[in-house]
Amino acid sequence: MNRKVTRLRALLWLPVALACTCANAQTTAATPPAGRLLASNCFQCHGYNGKSSIGFERLAGESSSEIYNELREMRTKVPPEMMDLHARGYTDAQIRLIADYLSKQR
Amino acid sequence: MNRRDFFRLASMAGAGVSAAGLSSLVRAATPAQLGTVPSNTGISGRVVVIGGGMAGATVAKYLRLWGGTGVAVTLVERETTYASNILSNLVLNGQRTMTSLQFGYTNLAARYGVGLVKGDVASIDPVSHSVTLTDGRKLVYDRLVVAPGIDFDTIPGLETAAAQAKVPHAWKAGTQTTVLRNQLLAMKPGGVFAMTIPAKPYRCPPGPYERACVVADWLKKNRPGSKVIVLDANPGITAEPLAFANAFNVVHKGVVEYRPGVTINSIDASTMTLNTSAGNLAANVINAIPAHRAGKVISDNKLANVGGRWAGVDVLTYQSTVAPGVHIIGDAAATTQPKAGHIANQEAKICADAIVRLLAGLSPDPSPITNSACYSPITSDTASWLTAVFAYDPVSGSMQPVPGASGEASARSQDNYKEMFKWFNTLMEDSFA
Numbered sequence: 001m002n003r004k005v006t007r008l009r010a011l012l013w014l015p016v017a018l019a020c021t022c023a024n025a026q027t028t029a030a031t032p033p034a035g036r037l038l039a040s041n042c043f044q045c046h047g048y049n050g051k052s053s054i055g056f057e058r059l060a061g062e063s064s065s066e067i068y069n070e071l072r073e074m075r076t077k078v079p080p081e082m083m084d085l086h087a088r089g090y091t092d093a094q095i096r097l098i099a100d101y102l103s104k105q106r
Numbered sequence: 107m108n109r110r111d112f113f114r115l116a117s118m119a120g121a122g123v124s125a126a127g128l129s130s131l132v133r134a135a136t137p138a139q140l141g142t143v144p145s146n147t148g149i150s151g152r153v154v155v156i157g158g159g160m161a162g163a164t165v166a167k168y169l170r171l172w173g174g175t176g177v178a179v180t181l182v183e184r185e186t187t188y189a190s191n192i193l194s195n196l197v198l199n200g201q202r203t204m205t206s207l208q209f210g211y212t213n214l215a216a217r218y219g220v221g222l223v224k225g226d227v228a229s230i231d232p233v234s235h236s237v238t239l240t241d242g243r244k245l246v247y248d249r250l251v252v253a254p255g256i257d258f259d260t261i262p263g264l265e266t267a268a269a270q271a272k273v274p275h276a277w278k279a280g281t282q283t284t285v286l287r288n289q290l291l292a293m294k295p296g297g298v299f300a301m302t303i304p305a306k307p308y309r310c311p312p313g314p315y316e317r318a319c320v321v322a323d324w325l326k327k328n329r330p331g332s333k334v335i336v337l338d339a340n341p342g343i344t345a346e347p348l349a350f351a352n353a354f355n356v357v358h359k360g361v362v363e364y365r366p367g368v369t370i371n372s373i374d375a376s377t378m379t380l381n382t383s384a385g386n387l388a389a390n391v392i393n394a395i396p397a398h399r400a401g402k403v404i405s406d407n408k409l410a411n412v413g414g415r416w417a418g419v420d421v422l423t424y425q426s427t428v429a430p431g432v433h434i435i436g437d438a439a440a441t442t443q444p445k446a447g448h449i450a451n452q453e454a455k456i457c458a459d460a461i462v463r464l465l466a467g468l469s470p471d472p473s474p475i476t477n478s479a480c481y482s483p484i485t486s487d488t489a490s491w492l493t494a495v496f497a498y499d500p501v502s503g504s505m506q507p508v509p510g511a512s513g514e515a516s517a518r519s520q521d522n523y524k525e526m527f528k529w530f531n532t533l534m535e536d537s538f539a
Contacts, residue, residue: 030148030466032172032459040168040455041477044448044533048171051139055532079516082493086477089495089511094475 035101060105147174158183161436162253164454254401300389311345349490400438416440481526
């Protein structure tokens with residue numbers, strides 16, 4: 001039974017995996033990639049999918065743990081700069097989703 | 107683009123989705139850092155967007171980026187370019203030109219295949235799902251997004267075009283911004299610049315205070331002895347209270363006179379006198395910002411169901427609470443969020459995501475987050491900033507500020523001033539490029 005569940009789980013993730021490995025976020029499934037809408041809060045300053053070339057630091061392709069840890073550190077900074085306040089707006093789970101999404105952008 | 111898409115676009119009778127628009131979609135040379143429109147999402151539908159400001163441009167772009175080529179997007183806009191309100195206070199002190207604040211729609215068409223229709227809306231029919239333009243053209247939609255921005259009440263005494271030209275609001279960047287700049291230039295030392303701030307909600311909460319600072323800074327250097335008298339209908343500074351209290355009481359002390367809780371009864375443009383709840387006041391320049399309401403297309407089409415001024419929406423989708431299939435984003439929508447360009451851009455993304463999901467037969471994201479951010483110049487080389495994060499609260503069905511995630515700069519700085527332009531450039535790129 002466990003094996004069956006595992007296999008089913010793997011199948012459930014297949015569309016997500018496909019969506020993420022395609023270049024330029026070419027989605028093949030109707031379901032939007034997890035974290036995309038949350039991560040779009042970054043695009044105003046960091047560019048589409050975090051690929052800024054004219055503004056604040058580029059986020060696309062950084063490792064997920066790097067983005068996650070950086071955002072978590074920002075939450076404790078005093079006095080807070082703009083990003084330090086912004087980072088306080090998300091739960092750990094949401095930060096994880098954002099970090100995972102941005103790390104997969106190329 | 108497949109055959110079906112072509113015929114869907116082509117069948118949008120008179121929608122202005124030209125052959126040029128279609129071919130540009132195919133051969134669009136897209137800079138690597140910008141997105142490309144996917145062709146294999148399996149999602150299809152027709153979306154008409156009314157209004158090409160911060161919200162409308164962003165929603166058109168992201169509907170294509172996230173919906174793919176099967177989502178036909180037509181943007182209806184009466185102007186050829188969008189004039190940015192953000193940074194337009196810097197036209198007043200000569201640091202920016204109005205020309206440098208213009209943003210066109212060709213990127214949206216060429217890079218993302220957004221169909222452009224230059225025209226004005228006569229009526230919306232939410233039953234037959236169609237929009238009729240003043241020239242008779244009719245656009246049929248599966249989903250409609252209305253993003254008209256704001257309109258103004260008429261201040262008693264300023265009914266004529268001549269009076270309005272003499273007492274500009276300059277609160278929609280454009281000709282009036284230049285008029286106000288010229289009036290400043292014509293001031294003599296020791297003059298009085300009076301400005302009025304309407305009761306909340308109005309567009310860009312820190313904007314009027316920022317304007318008072320920029321004008322005061324310019325007058326101090328160029329027309330010594332002049333004063334900026336700020337008549338605020340609100341009981342106190344509505345945004346960045348620390349930065350602006352410091353600016354009024356310290357940085358621009360003796361130049362800015364801030365008078366809260368003052369409402370305007372009427373303005374006489376011939377004698378340049380304001381009749382206010384605190385008596386009469388004469389000034390050399392009067393910059394009167396009237397009370398706001400949603401753009402006219404909202405009230406014309408019975409969508410202004412909040413206080414008769416604003417469009418009520420469900421903030422999970424931005425769908426109207428009175429007209430199914432019609433979504434309202436940006437300043438025209440009645441939400442708990444500020445009326446400003448940066449957050450309008452994020453509302454547009456939530457709306458685009460929701461529409462794409464709805465077209466695919468899915469439910470909208472149940473827990474969206476938006477953020478607001480902006481920089482406010484205090485002098486010609488220093489700025490402060492303001493930020494807030496809003497999360498969906500299922501109990502009230504509204505966007506609520508996340509505790510601890512809002513605030514303003516601890517002090518104005520030159521670094522903030524430089525970052526302001528970076529922010530502006532990236533925000534405009536995310537919306538128009």
